[in-house]
Amino acid sequence: MRMKLKVIVPVMLISISAGIFAFAKIGGGKEDPPGRYEAIITLVGQILKEGHYQPKPIDDKFSKEVFSKYLRSLDGEKKFFLKSDIDALKVLDTHVDDELNGAPLDLFNKTNELIRKRVAEAAAIYPVILQKPFDFNQKETVVIDPESMDWPADNAGRTEAWRKSLKFRTLEKYAELIEARDKDKSGKTDAALEVEARQKVKKIYDKYFDRMKTRMKDDDRFSMYVNAITTTMDPHTDYMPPLEKRSFQEQMAGKFFGIGAQLREEEGRIRIVSIVTGSPSWKEGTLKADDVILKVDTTDVSGYAVDEAVTLIRGQKGTEVKLTVKSVDGTTKTVKLIRDEIKLDDTFAKSAIITGEHRIGYIYLPEFYADFNDRQGAFSYNDVAEEIRKLKAEKVEGIILDLRFNGGGSLPDVIKMAGLFVPDGTIVQVRSRGGETQQQKDRDKSVQYDGPLAIMVNEFSASASEIMAAAMQDYKRAVVIGSPSTFGKGTVQRLLDLDNFVRGDLGGSLGGIKLTVQKFYRANGGSTQLKGVESDVVLPSPYYEVGEKKDKDALKWDVIPKADYATWSDPVDVAPLKANSARRVANNEAFKIINENIATLKKLDEQKTYPLDITSYKADQKKNAAALKRYDAVNDKVKEINIASLKADLAKLQGDTVKLARNKDWLKARVKDAYLSEAVNVMNDLIMQSFPKLKNNYTEANKVKTPN
Structure with a gap:
């Protein structure tokens, strides 16, 4: 008798129509119970269609996009499949939509069978190639960029592709060994170094193929297949197998x-x-x-x-x-x-004091964490509120909140956290699939900190970080300092446990899907999606091509009506802060070097073909090294910041040598941080801009009361 899986919908998460999934016949003409893979694919298909914020039509066009993405994930360097394999599989490139609707998993099964075969063949190719010496005087080149080449036409072409790739990897090791020999005067011959280089490369590939053959399971490739489907819908809709789902929940909880x-x-x-x-x-x-x-x-x-x-x-x-x-x-x-x-203490908020022209509080928040399964667990809102309390007790004149590399996290926490700095009001607008818009508000009229505030961001600041920066910018409450724009992830995801959607045992957990269900909009109506948040004070970016805009499957930018909100009573005047910073940055040697380094990285990225002879390779490396070496001197050009942990925090670490060492490293990484250094300069300007009000506040707050 055929097993039916009853859809059980978690109402609090997302509304998906309930019903009975009908599964296609599996096996030799009789109705068998659906396996885990078939159940997962069918569930994912229905969830995407009925629950995704802005689902693409699941049709042949969608199938072809998934097909190409899946092949890239399996064989990104085009070293396994043959051209004939791709041609044979292409008859199934419009099959994905059918599989999502219950058809047999022909594309996955045939691709899985082929890749296992080709990996086994490649595992026999590389040791033979690495048994023989390479001639590094022979003039030839290798193309590294897979987008610039096709899959090998036959076995001979694949072997040649492996030979060139292995020769290049060995040449890299060989050049390193020559450089080391010339420094330590070991006297090893070039021939001996060539042998050693091949041995090192073989060791790397032995380990690689051991993983590919013994620990890369069908489940892993199936997860890659499902993720090719989900991320074609949008980059942040992911399928998570059971262990990955658990890791994600652990990360969120800290x-x-x-x-x-x-x-x-x-x-x-x-x-x-x-x-x-x-x-x-x-x-x-x-x-x-x-x-x-x-x-x-x-x-x-x-x-x-x-x-x-x-x-x-x-x-x-x-x-x-x-x-x-x-x-x-x-x-x-x-x-x-x-x-x-x-x-995971390293994921939690922590603060420090920066002293110099003014006394500045510094709060580092690596993510907007929240333990949704434990009310007594860690919540980023509570922790940041506590750090503010400690910094106010230290009589800081301004606070810098560092959201660099903060990829986001809990929406409720960022809404409440923004409320620490502004009275009640709309922090973010959230739009659902049907077009309904909700204004997510901080409802607490009190303000925990009303002094000068700066938010540090970079291209890796995403999602909740962008909500925080945008809210402070829209309310004119803080100055946003950093890269030209943030990452551009303006979407909301819900983690759905697939086991909650079925009734019956399918031989283990089905995992979960992190589904895009809503879109963020600023209080001013603009989306944070794709464009991100533009900094008020722009600093040179040290990163090349980062952000949502790099992904062709990203959702688009748009606007909705502005929310009803009131700006800060003493709005930050960013114009003079921006002008002063621009003058400093223009004369800052560290930032000049960073700009030069990015220009070099762009040129290197454009290189697709590399030499395989030692003379040309060394010349290339010498030219590139000379250009990149200047970047090593960035820290030398930065004036040291006088930053220290709060005494109360250090007292808690006493006796724990590991945590003390980690804390010392954490501070050391900030002593010569060019971006934090300029943020301190901007904050000094902001404090002076706010000084009359600040002076009155501190005078009133610190009056000595005479007992009656």
Whole structure:
């Protein structure tokens, strides 16, 4: 009897029409229960059509786009498939929409079968090529850019493509070894260095193919296939297999359940770097820094990447994990640990004091985190409010909120956080699929901090970061400092657990889909999508081609009516701040070097063909190195910032040497930060601009009251 999957819709997340999914026949003409893959594909198809904010028509055109994207994800360098494979698969390039509607998974199954075969063939090609010496005096070139070449016509063409690619990788190692020999005067011959270079490259590819053949499972390729579908709808709609879904939820919450050992991969081995104080590993007492993990339960983790090993080690709170460990003394032992909560302190807000012309508070917020499963968990709004409280107690004259590299996170937290700086009012407008618009408001009339405020952003500031920067800009509450514009992610996603949509056992969890369901608009009506937020004070960008605009599947920019909101009573006058900064930047050697570096990177990006002889390669490297070497001197051109942790925070770290060391590194990274340095200059100007009001406020707040 055929299994039917009943759709169970989580009403609080998204409204998708309920019903019974009808699955196509699978197998030899009889009605079999749908497998996990068929169930996932059918669910994803219906969710995209009925739940996505702005779904594209799922038709043959959509199918062809998915087809091309999936092939790129499987064979981005065009080193596995043959041209004949692509031609054979092309008869299925309009099949994706059918599979989403219940047809057999012919495209995935045939592509999966082919790629496994071609990977096995390539695994036999590279060792043969690397057995023979390369002639680095022979004049020839290699094309690295896959967009500039086709798939190999036949086996001979594929072998030649691998030969050139391996020769280039070996040439890179060979040139490095020659440079090292010339420095240390080791006396090794060119021939010996060529052998060593090939051995190093072989080791890299041995590891690569071990992963491709033994740990790249059908599930992994299926996830790639589903993501080719979802990201063709828009870049932020993702399918997450069960373990990836768990990792995403852990990242949002700022905590996970594990053993509290920090790891690194070293020569194919997983080595413990340090133990987190108070964690299960710390309490058990056996594990030490530099111990090597050989097995996690029964799985040999030799050759594993760190993230792969971490996935095995983490799990449900209270469950046991067994590690087979080789200690630094050479002994091997099995350690049993009970998983417990580990907090990711590095993802939480933290503050510091910058002293100089004025006393400035600095708050670093790496993401808008929120633990939706635990009311007592970490929430970025609460933490930033606490950092503001501490900084006010330190009598700061201005606050810089650093949102650089902050990719976003919790919408409720950013709305409440904006309310710390402005009275009640619309922070962001959110538009749903049907066109309905909601004004998301801060409803707290109180303002926790009313002094000078600056927001630092760059191209990697996205989503919630852009909401925060845009709100402060629209209310004229703060000056936004940074790259010309932010990332441009103006969409809202909901994480839907696919297991909630089905009834019946399909042999394991189906994972989840992070679905784009709404779009953000500023209080002034403009979307943050695609264009991002333009900085008031623009600083030279150190990055080349970053942002939503790079993705052809990104949703478009548009506008809606302006919300009803009142600007800040003492609006920031950005014009003089912008003019003063522009004069400083024009004469700033660090920023001049950054601009030159970007120009060099653009030229390097345009290079598609590379020489395979040592003379031409060295000449290329010398020219590029000379241009890029100037960038190393950027920090030398930056005046040191006098930045220090709050005494209360340092007191909490006493006795934890690992956290103290990390805190020291965190401060050190900011001492010669050209962007933070200029933000401090802008804040100094803003404080002076606000000084009369600020002086009165501090005088009133600090009056000594005489007891009655």
